[in-house]
Amino acid sequence: MDLSFNAEERAFQSEVRSFIAKNLTDEMKRxxxxxxxxxxxxxxxxxxxxxxxxxxxGAPGWPIEYGGPDWTPAQRWIFETESARAGVPNVNVMxxxxxxPVIIGFGSPEQKNFYLPRILSGEDYWCQGYSEPGxxxxxxxxxxxxxxxxxxxxxxxxxxxxxxAHHANRMxxxxxxxxxxxxxxxxxxxxxxxxTPGITTRPILTIGGDHExxxxxxxxxxxxxxxxVGEEGKGWTYGKYLLEFERGAGIASSKLRExxxxxxxxxxxxxxxxxxxxxxxxxxxxxxxxxxxALEMTELRVLSALQTGQNPGAVSSILKLxxxxxxxxxxxxxxxxxxxxxxxxxxxxxxxxxxHEPATPEEMLTVMPEYLNGRAYTIFGGTSExxxxxxxxxxxxx
Amino acid sequence: xxLNLSDEQRLLRESADRFVAESYDADHRRKMANDPLGFSPxxxxxxxxxxxxxxxxxxxxxxxxxxxxxxGILMEAFGRGLVSEPYVATAVLGAAxxxxxxxxxxxxxxxPKVADGSLKLAFAxxxxxxxxxxxxxxxxxxxxxxxxxxxxxxxxxLDGHAADQIIVSAHIHDHRGPSGRIGLFLVQAxxxxxxxxxxxxxxxxxxxxxxxxxxxxxxxxxxxxxxDALPAIEWAVDRAMAALGAEAVGIMQTLLDTTLxxxxxxxxxxxxxxxxxxxxxxxxxxxxxxxxxxxxALRAALKVDAAPIERARAASGAKAKIGRCARFVGEQSIQLxxxxxxxxxxxxxxxxxxxxxxxxLFGGSAHHxxxxxxxxxxx
Numbered sequence: 001m002d003l004s005f006n007a008e009e010r011a012f013q014s015e016v017r018s019f020i021a022k023n024l025t026d027e028m029k030r031x032x033x034x035x036x037x038x039x040x041x042x043x044x045x046x047x048x049x050x051x052x053x054x055x056x057x058g059a060p061g062w063p064i065e066y067g068g069p070d071w072t073p074a075q076r077w078i079f080e081t082e083s084a085r086a087g088v089p090n091v092n093v094m095x096x097x098x099x100x101p102v103i104i105g106f107g108s109p110e111q112k113n114f115y116l117p118r119i120l121s122g123e124d125y126w127c128q129g130y131s132e133p134g135x136x137x138x139x140x141x142x143x144x145x146x147x148x149x150x151x152x153x154x155x156x157x158x159x160x161x162x163x164x165a166h167h168a169n170r171m172x173x174x175x176x177x178x179x180x181x182x183x184x185x186x187x188x189x190x191x192x193x194x195x196t197p198g199i200t201t202r203p204i205l206t207i208g209g210d211h212e213x214x215x216x217x218x219x220x221x222x223x224x225x226x227x228x229v230g231e232e233g234k235g236w237t238y239g240k241y242l243l244e245f246e247r248g249a250g251i252a253s254s255k256l257r258e259x260x261x262x263x264x265x266x267x268x269x270x271x272x273x274x275x276x277x278x279x280x281x282x283x284x285x286x287x288x289x290x291x292x293x294a295l296e297m298t299e300l301r302v303l304s305a306l307q308t309g310q311n312p313g314a315v316s317s318i319l320k321l322x323x324x325x326x327x328x329x330x331x332x333x334x335x336x337x338x339x340x341x342x343x344x345x346x347x348x349x350x351x352x353x354x355x356h357e358p359a360t361p362e363e364m365l366t367v368m369p370e371y372l373n374g375r376a377y378t379i380f381g382g383t384s385e386x387x388x389x390x391x392x393x394x395x396x397x398x
Numbered sequence: 399x400x401l402n403l404s405d406e407q408r409l410l411r412e413s414a415d416r417f418v419a420e421s422y423d424a425d426h427r428r429k430m431a432n433d434p435l436g437f438s439p440x441x442x443x444x445x446x447x448x449x450x451x452x453x454x455x456x457x458x459x460x461x462x463x464x465x466x467x468x469x470g471i472l473m474e475a476f477g478r479g480l481v482s483e484p485y486v487a488t489a490v491l492g493a494a495x496x497x498x499x500x501x502x503x504x505x506x507x508x509x510p511k512v513a514d515g516s517l518k519l520a521f522a523x524x525x526x527x528x529x530x531x532x533x534x535x536x537x538x539x540x541x542x543x544x545x546x547x548x549x550x551x552x553x554x555x556l557d558g559h560a561a562d563q564i565i566v567s568a569h570i571h572d573h574r575g576p577s578g579r580i581g582l583f584l585v586q587a588x589x590x591x592x593x594x595x596x597x598x599x600x601x602x603x604x605x606x607x608x609x610x611x612x613x614x615x616x617x618x619x620x621x622x623x624x625x626d627a628l629p630a631i632e633w634a635v636d637r638a639m640a641a642l643g644a645e646a647v648g649i650m651q652t653l654l655d656t657t658l659x660x661x662x663x664x665x666x667x668x669x670x671x672x673x674x675x676x677x678x679x680x681x682x683x684x685x686x687x688x689x690x691x692x693x694x695a696l697r698a699a700l701k702v703d704a705a706p707i708e709r710a711r712a713a714s715g716a717k718a719k720i721g722r723c724a725r726f727v728g729e730q731s732i733q734l735x736x737x738x739x740x741x742x743x744x745x746x747x748x749x750x751x752x753x754x755x756x757x758x759l760f761g762g763s764a765h766h767x768x769x770x771x772x773x774x775x776x777x
Contacts (some may be wrong), residue, residue: 001407001467002400003700009399074399276775277766286771290694290715297401297693304401318686385679391677395685396658 003300005158009074016082023051026087027081032089034352036369037212040089041350042125042167044157048089049096049122058120059096066104066112073303084254092164094126095119099172102242103190106230115191118180129159129192129216129397130239137386139174140184140236146175147223153177153190155198155221161380165201165214169194174239177232189235193228198222206376209347243382250303250316252323253296256330260288263367265332271361275337284336287320288329295322314394321387324377331371346374401696407471413448414475422479424745427602430482431748435560436604437483446515451489456497459509466699467635470644474695476647480745480752482603484518484557490641491556492519494634495565499621508563509582520561522552522608523631530761532631535580539568545617548583548610554759558606559596561587566610566632570624579626583619590614592651601752602631629633630705636713639760640698642722646756647695649725650688653731654748657681660735677734684730687723694719711773721757730754 005013005365010159011015016317033041052058060076062068071079100119135142144157155175165171171192178186192199198221204213232237264285266274275281302312335342344359351358351365358365371384378384403411421441430437445451453470455461469490476485493512496505496519496699511517526535537550548568556562570581585592591613596606621627633678658681661671673676701709728750732739739746757763 001403001700002695003697005399077399177722189512243505277773282775283764283767283773286715286718286767286774289774290767290770291690291714293689293697294693294719297697298689300399300691301696307400308402315689318689321686322690381760386518388679388682389675390686391682396678396681397660398662398672398681 002148002358005074005078009078012075013078013082014078014239017059017086019055020082020086020088023048023055024086029087031352032087032364035090036208036366036373037206037210037349038090038373039092039164041254042092044089044093046122048156048189049091051108052091053120053122058122059100060238061097061117062100062104066116073306077300077303080158081254084258085257086153089227094128094163094168094172094181095124098128098242099126099191102172102229102238104283106189106238108226108229110226110292111191111229122349124170125164125168127162127165127168127171127194127216129162129171129175131161132158133160133215137383139239140187142174142176144173144175144352146177146188146223148177151224151225152222153225153228155218155223157218159216159218160213161204161211162201162214162216164195164217166203166211171216172229172276174235177235180233184236186233187228187235187239188232189238191229192221192223196221196223206373208371208373209345210349210369210373212373250299250319252294252319253299255290256292256295256326259327259330260285260292262363263330263337266334266363266367267337269363271363272337272339272341275339281333281337284333288326288333291322292324293330295326300324314391317387317394319389321378321384321391324384327377328374331367331374334367335371338367342368344368361390385391403471407468411469411471411475412433414450414472415478415541418479418501419450420482422481425747427480427482427745429506431598431602433689436557436598436602441481442483442518443515445485446513451515451706452513453490455493455513456505456665457511457643459505460513461509466640466702467696469637470695470699471643473641473644474648474651477645477650477752478652480602480649480748484520484560484603484639484640487521487557487643488512488517488519491521491634491638491695492561492565493561495521495627495630496584496621498630498633499627500584502624503765504584504618504621517563518557519632520555520558520564521567522555522558522564523567523635524554525551526553530765533580533628535569537566537568537574538571539581539583539620540571542614544614546615546619547585548613549616550610552610556599556759557607557731558587558594558602559606563587564592564608565621566608579624579682580631581624582621582627582629582630583615584621585613585615585619599755599770600758601755602748627656628754630667632706632710635760636698636709636735637702637719640695640702641715642756642759643691643695643698643716646720646724646753647688647692649749649752649756650744652686653727653746653753654681654688656746656749657684657731657734664736671734675721679731680734684727690768691720691723691727707773707776709768710713714770714773716764717760717771718763721763721766724753724757725763 021047057069059068064070132142146153173190174187177188177192180186199218200217202215203211266272305312341360341364346358348354452461453464457463496508540547564584566583567580569580570577591611593609594606596604597603664671694716698712701712731746735746738744
């Protein structure tokens with residue numbers, strides 16, 4: 001057993017570092033640091049995606065024949081860790097990490113040829129149409145309906161919590177194409193052009209003051225049957241496959257560590273009157289750091305298992321759950337560390353393009369929005385309660 | 399980067415698991431709980447034969463040169479069986495201090511005997527007034543014409559009653575008074591003036607308090623050259639905490655397995671306990687905490703030879719985190735067993751008590767989170 005990297009891995013690490021040094025502009029870095037939502041705005045995020053694509057690193061998890069870099073799990077770890085350390089933009093993962101793997105796994109040759117290169121290059125910007133107002137955790141109760149009409153489906157219904165729907169030109173969606181005996185049956189996986197007539201998008205502001213999610217309405221929206229991925233009625237299987245990716249991407253600790261470091265820096269600064277001198281704050285920083293250490297080790301154990309072809313199993317639910325809880329602990333700590341400045345609300349967005357002097361120092365601008373928006377971490381991608389159900393069922397057999 | 403077990407490590411795990419499953423059943427544990435020695439000399443002999451006592455020792459002194467990961471593999475199995483043999487006191491703490499601080503002659507005299515099972519050790523360091531501060535030692539060592547005179551009191555000495563030799567820490571005094579250096583003295587347990595009062599230890603095995611009434615010792619009992627032993631003590635205790643953390647993981651895993659089985663069998667309101675979501679979620683939380691504890695024990699083991707601050711933060715972080723997980727898993731195991739959980743008729747209580755002892759040994763979670771924070775500021 002060995003926690004350190006071998007010579008090859010260290011060489012790769014310097015390659016990643018020099019790539020980042022060459023391509024990450026100060027503007028991207030500042031915009032990322034001042035974005036209190038999950039994903040960077042598209043101009044920032046896609047600029048980074050294009051740089052990655054030019055390097056051949058546009059889709060780390062994809063097989064080599066579709067443009068993946070064929071990295072070992074250790075290389076992926078190094079890439080993610082170095083990216084987090086440098087503060088690179090948070091590229092919207094809906095394309096590369098979510099719909100991409102489904103198209104690769106279940107799409108037709110035509111779909112692969114058309115969509116995959118456009119995901120890699122950042123030409124297409126994807127959003128996810130899963131949740132509905134009446135279907136949250138009970139996702140398979142979804143009611144948005146696609147009715148066959150010749151070579152088209154006609155779609156009616158509504159999707160909610162659609163991240164970046166207001167930026168996206170494409171959506172992948174789960175829609176009901178028939179009523180099966182179980183509610184999981186009769187669901188199909190459809191790719192939708194967001195410019196199709198009949199689609200309207202309503203912004204939803206979250207409590208941190210950000211516009212990241214939306215509700216999308218479908219009013220007799222005509223989508224070619226050729227846009228269905230895989231078999232009709234098998235969408236639930238494909239969608240679940242994708243949710244595994246959403247939960248089990250599996251390398252989150254390095255980002256948490258950087259988040260905690262930013263808070264610890266604030267705690268040691270005169271801006272907060274040296275919050276760290278309070279033993280309570282100092283101990284809580286240690287508690288969160290230790291939790292991150294534990295998560296990191298679990299991630300490395302999973303990576304090691306993957307490296308030898310073992311299946312890590314339901315541990316992806318543990319990773320999702322702990323990641324979300326620790327992220328919330330980091331943001332909660334941040335809110336306490338900044339003291340008086342927790343009272344100030346900055347309503348303007350984006351925070352990196354303010355045209356006035358904010359009430360709090362720039363280093364603190366994202367702390368409260370991140371704390372407030374961060375309440376969603378334990379809700380999206382399957383609530384913590386759903387994750388516990390999965391752990392009980394898959395790991396404990398009850 | 400690779401956290402998979404090697405073939406040798408896998409074999410070690412298999413043989414340790416097999417040994418515990420075959421030799422360490424509930425009857426054996428009950429017998430040991432009422433035994434004045436608290437462990438079985440024939441099991442100790444088997445440890446020696448299996449090479450487990452030699453495992454952590456350097457090869458040039460009859461050892462196998464195993465590292466903290468190998469010790470952790472053994473300890474996790476020991477945890478599953480609630481093994482009460484003085485393994486940590488002898489092979490982890492005692493042997494490590496002699497290997498690190500002793501002269502060649504001292505190492506040559508002791509370590510091969512540890513390996514063959516003929517020498518048991520204990521480390522007498524903690525003092526009541528010091529609480530968990532390793533640097534605070536008031537037991538004194540004064541130079542005399544013949545050697546040394548030791549005076550003071552030690553508490554919570556693991557397995558001191560069974561030790562042939564006890565490593566006593568003492569503040570070295572010279573003609574000007576306290577020197578600021580802690581020395582380690584390898585004392586025969588039978589030395590006049592050294593009084594051992596042993597007691598049954600929470601969760602199995604025994605511990606003792608030791609009084610030193612002007613104990614006169616020859617010169618060569620001082621380990622090494624008399625330079626300050628505090629760094630070595632911190633190093634050895636960090637290793638012991640990593641080992642005990644692995645033992646706690648074994649205990650927690652057993653409690654989780656047992657409790658899970660029970661909730662499947664026990665029926666109330668016409669259905670198994672495990673059919674209730676509140677119970678399933680509790681068990682999921684327990685499983686998650688066992689997994690976190692496993693990660694932290696491994697992390698501490700992999701960092702025992704890192705630079706002092708990195709090593710100490712890993713050890714304290716693991717001790718603090720595993721302690722918290724241990725309390726949660728232990729307390730919830732009792733809760734989910736209902737009334738039977740608080741009786742001596744089930745073994746759940748015995749496993750729980752060993753976890754409480756783990757959390758207390760060398761300082762609880764609060765102490766170690768504070769140490770972790772303090773060391774972070776120094777880093």
